[in-house]
Amino acid sequence: GQNIDQPTEMTATEGAIVQINCTYQTSGFNGLFWYQQHAGEAPTFLSYNVLDGLEEKGRFSSFLSRSKGYSYLLLKELQMKDSASYLCAVSYPRQLTFGSGTQLTVLP
Amino acid sequence: DAGVIQSPRHEVTEMGQEVTLRCKLISGHNSLFWYRQTMMRGLELLIYFNNNVPIDDSGMPEDRFSAKMPNASFSTLKIQPSEPRDSAVYFCASSPGQAQETQYFGPGTRLLVL
Numbered sequence: 132g133q134n135i136d137q138p139t140e141m142t143a144t145e146g147a148i149v150q151i152n153c154t155y156q157t158s159g160f161n162g163l164f165w166y167q168q169h170a171g172e173a174p175t176f177l178s179y180n181v182l183d184g185l186e187e188k189g190r191f192s193s194f195l196s197r198s199k200g201y202s203y204l205l206l207k208e209l210q211m212k213d214s215a216s217y218l219c220a221v222s223y224p225r226q227l228t229f230g231s232g233t234q235l236t237v238l239p
Numbered sequence: 240d241a242g243v244i245q246s247p248r249h250e251v252t253e254m255g256q257e258v259t260l261r262c263k264l265i266s267g268h269n270s271l272f273w274y275r276q277t278m279m280r281g282l283e284l285l286i287y288f289n290n291n292v293p294i295d296d297s298g299m300p301e302d303r304f305s306a307k308m309p310n311a312s313f314s315t316l317k318i319q320p321s322e323p324r325d326s327a328v329y330f331c332a333s334s335p336g337q338a339q340e341t342q343y344f345g346p347g348t349r350l351l352v353l
Contacts, residue, residue, distance in 0.1 A: 164341070172346070173345060174330075174344050176341050176343070225295060229281065
């Protein structure tokens with residue numbers, strides 16, 4: 132299978148920076164998505180990385196290293212509304228596999 | 240533009256009853272996905288259609304589950320007979336092309352089987 136590993140929980144303080152890591156099996160890899168899911172809501176798309184490097188989108192950035200099978204999502208200037216589950220999802224041929232999600236709690 | 244539409248939003252039923260969940264894709268999208276999410280197992284892909292054809296149904300738990308896509312914009316997921324362990328949130332998602340493209344999720348159906 133395509134094991135995807137990400138931490139179960141993280142806690143950070145409002146205004147801080149947090150990095151959520153994701154590792155995956157590299158065989159057949161096409162690209163990597165990050166989704167945000169607030170409690171009781173559907174996942175929403177945050178970013179998509181295909182090439183190595185950092186993609187920046189406002190307060191959120193996503194990094195990919197294809198050779199290492201590693202990605203991270205970087206959240207800057209944390210706000211209370213960023214408290215949510217962050218799902219790493221890896222694209223393989225004809226399928227998209229989701230990790231279990233990292234529950235981020237932002238404290239005042 | 241309307242996003243993915245799912246109905247019902249909530250369903251409470253008794254064990255043994257038939258449950259039908261419905262999904263309408265975003266206009267112009269070609270792929271449809273049914274997911275199930277629980278605390279224990281996370282987000283699991285049940286089945287994936289492309290251009291109305293089932294491509295991967297390896298995630299369908301057992302024969303009690305069936306999914307159809309009678310036209311390009313609509314799909315149903317049926318559970319018959321339902322069991323308490325089927326209680327979960329069922330999401331439908333669509334994408335413009337293939338599975339590896341960005342997927343847009345509907346609001347989900349919260350199913351409780353008593």
